Amino acid sequence: MALVPNPSQPGLRIYKPSFSYWYPSLEQDSESRSHLLHKVGAFYRKARKRLPRCQHRRPQGLCVGLLDPVSNIVINSLVFSRKRKRGHGSTTCDAVLQEDLERRSLDGLVAFLTRLFPNLAESLAVHYLRLADADALVAARVIVAHHGMKRFDDSEPAVLDMAPLKCAALAVGHPDPDRLVYAWRNISGRIDDALHLLACLHKPPPSRRSSIISKLTRMANNGPPPGCEEDVWWAWRFAASRHSRPCSDPYLHTVLLSRTLQDAIHGFYLQALAWLPAGSSFHRSLLKAGYCYGPLDPVSNIIINTIWYDTAFPPTMKLELDLDVIGTLGLHRVENRSLYGMASFLCTRYHRFDFHQALQCLVQADANLVLADPNLVLADPNIDPSTRYVLMICPPSAAPTSNVVEPQDPPDTSLEKAFLAAATAAFHPNPEAHVKLLTSCKLKSAFRLLHRRPDRLSSQDVKRLAMLLCPKSAHGCKRAFLPLPLTVYPRAKLAGMYTRISKKVNALLNAYAQMPNGDPKFELHTICGVNDRVSGPTSFPPKYGHSHVNFVATPKSPCGGAAALFFAEISNNDQDEESFCCHVALPPPCAAQIRCLYCEYIGTRIVHPVRIDFHGRESEFEKMACGKDPRNGENVPPWRAPYYSNSQIINNRRSFAENVYGRKKEDSLYDDLDEHKSVDLGSISIRQLFLEI
Template sequence: MSSGGSVPSSAPKDRSLVLSELLGYIHGYYEAALDRLPVEEMPLLIPRLLEAGVCFGRLDPVSNIVANTVCSLEPSPEANDGAQSDESESSKKGRKRKATAEEEEVRTRGARMRKRRTIAQRSLEGLITFLVCYFRYLPVSEALQYLALAKADLLAAVHLIERIRGIGGRLCPISSPTMEIALRCAAIAASQSDIFAARSLSLASRVDQIWRILTIDGRLSTEAISRLQKLLEEPVEQLAGSTKPVQAIEQLPRDALRRRHHRGLLRAGHCFGPADDPVTNIILNTIWFDTAFPPHVQFEVDMISTKSLMRVECRSLNGLLAFLNKLFPALSEHDAMIQGTEYDLHIICGVNSEVPEDGKHSYILNEEGYPYSHINFLARPKGSHLDDMAPNLFFLECSNDEKGLDKLPSLCTVLVSPSDSGRCFHCEFQGIKIVHPDFGTYRGRETDFEEMACGKRKLDNEELIGFGLMRMEFMGMVSDDSVYSDLATDSDFTECMNYLARREEKEERFLSGECQ
């Protein structure tokens, strides 16, 4: 195995036997899930399970099946507006007829799905796709072996691979973009909806609460299903460290924002305050202002002024600068706005100068040149001494266009460790050992892997590995050898260079018409 480590098995099993073994494990998980679900009281659970109850996610396989099945249910009526007691009898009958029609439609759709691929088969394809998209240079055959050792438990398989590869301790961080991309690819392979990855992250943020519900007893009641459904319907908090109030707008309820909080947001929605993050401070300041200074007249709006948003952003920035100036009187406004440190270059230790736009990985598509480079380099903070601090490893994506040398790079970030798990389709295709960050946006990390998962890429996972290995394992002469060549000892290299020079000269003479 090229990435260090090997599958702990003396003799790999036949692929068909491994697939049969894995499907056996997965079928057992579905039997256990059906035993836990109240299918007699809620028959709709069965078609939902057959359509959306895949066994991969952030929990154990059985709990993933249960949670994914419940996630696919329509919102419970009592969770909508609490006004069921006032509902008329005719409305109840109409809602019942609609639910019956929806149930029949789901059953029909589920039957069509079963004729093509069973939910167990789609789950297995999702498991395999997740692993080959999450880990670099992992062939499908090895992914199957790991899954067999882990009994088709995704988290156990991930933990096993990381231990063998010597990168343990990471274990699928919830907010990892690499994990989100792998989940999206797995969802594509398993014919799941586009919201599956976001829903899985929502589940991950509530693992403890969900786990308590799922483990109350051996069999879930309809009340437990209702509690679980309400929990899964709650919005996920995605608080970002931004001074822009747009992030806070996403968190405020629509009706409350349009009827009342638009005023507090534009008048006092500053990003500084008692909370630890800017977005929470914006929300707190907005609600505080509306409570402390209620408007004389309330009115509803459909649009918020862009200029007013810009004004509150500027005021937030001015407030932050004033705060820093009070703490550090000697700090100028310019220095306060300059970002964490300046570095001195130690050495550049990795370059891939042939990074195309996403989706263009052949020479024909890039015959006019490659627009980007991915670079690893080591650097120390300015002013540090050699004995004080080891250099930091950086990743840089920059333009190859000489006209854009004065522009900021697309991404430049310090890497947590040399084993950061970010993936890049282009660097892996070139077989170049560039360490990519697990966070941040750069070319080669999303589109190509997702298109490969759904069969739109001409290259599959095995061919991607093959191209990378072919370039890595080339042991002949390279152009960089000319820098270190010694005419007295490197006679083979000198002879090769002379041959290439003569051939190039002959081609030029032929093209110029000097020789026929």
């Protein structure tokens, strides 16, 4: 991330994306791999001392598993494989076989980590394995700590399951990956007994070694006793005891901190959309000025900033069709701008912060600017300090516990300058007016009015907020909108696409749950995320089989209740029997999320279900691990780069995840609504922005 030169306002420290990231050089990667291969070789020498003599000459166990590397080798060597791996003749010397096994073990450890964590390149996985002495789960804990996923332990159980282990086995050509996963499921069902037997193997009496190995062999190859539940998280907790020393990393992985924050901020916008009235009346103002920074909690900031902008700078025209879909890429853009706005606020407010430190501060504060800077509240006696703890829709365990900046640390600049830096970094259409709002005493009353409702705002609530925030614009006036026709291309194309998605979502929602009288239990509120590039492309021009959709739905009367978030997988063809929808829980901030190959590739922040399979969840990652095309399972020729690979997903996602500039295709829907048109901000310099202020 780059600090923008700003000679006209030296006190403001404004950051923008730089698209330059640190990865290990080829020399560093090669040296780390050599070091790790030496470590893996030492693991095999230790494992041979614990195995029977018949296992010494040709060990077959990888060091990939859910325990420490030596125990993994022991367990994997006892797994009965139903298949025989071909390719090694009987005349191949043991040294060559051992060298190949050690290399495949290292490749398996890398594949395990890259399957577990999105945005983790292979070279970074090698880097972290070296920090953790080639222990994959210890390396995973280091990655979690260094990249701000402080609630990884609170993530859904499916986040840490057998999928990374199976992908690791597939990536290195294990003869029977399913059998390997089956063995580790058996071990998980009786982990206490397995750990006791493994401990006895350290220095067993010669007469007991064979008995211990026999028990472990039966345990790995026979199913667990009835009633035993699989809980892979024991491996995560057990790895903490092996992490005896802190792993210091000389390099800053700012990009992955940013990804953690972006997911947290996206959750705030989903909550704000659920509170705002349904329809597209506020989509324009939210996408242009509904930022999550301000002196209140993030969700309250989004709502108040949106309503204020809609009132202070109202549209003069209205779309002929009230669309219930908000543009996905435009939503991601305002989320990214909010992130850079908050980081620029902290770096301007406290000059001892650089961008990386500001992100660390925001991670600790759950992307809540008030929690990150207690002086933000103390600077204005008219704002109630209790507002910093409001709207905790996430579980209680997600609540931040402390401030990052000590209250006694004096700020280096005024609140006005810090908010001006935030508004400038976020490309607010009118930064000066926004600063006046954020530093006014109206927000205390607006906050109290906002939270009179336990679930969502009515149109009357919105009018009261508008009157309070901008009385001159909202006082006693009824807007007379001129209709904006949808016949102009590409507005007509977008409206048609949104209408098709809305019809399919409504059909799925109507069939999802019914009231006793047979009427649908839910009604569609807002479609807040669409990826129409799932399962493909399969031809040229590109065609995709499915779409992944997030939408908010509200219970109909008399059921009542808060809005709920849903996921839908929709067939892009007429085969609606392949489509489904289900309720999904919003993950807490700074926790891991369920992965989807197709949504990660395109860069959409879709919340996926935990216990329901969908296209892009497991089989596609398994095919990719084997070097096959996830779309059809065919082998990818060596001379042709795969369409989907870990590096391709990371590189393609980067352009979406860091975007704060330019127009999106859905911006054309809001052109000509007011004088603040969507323009390409990529060519506007910071100096020009200050001249406009």
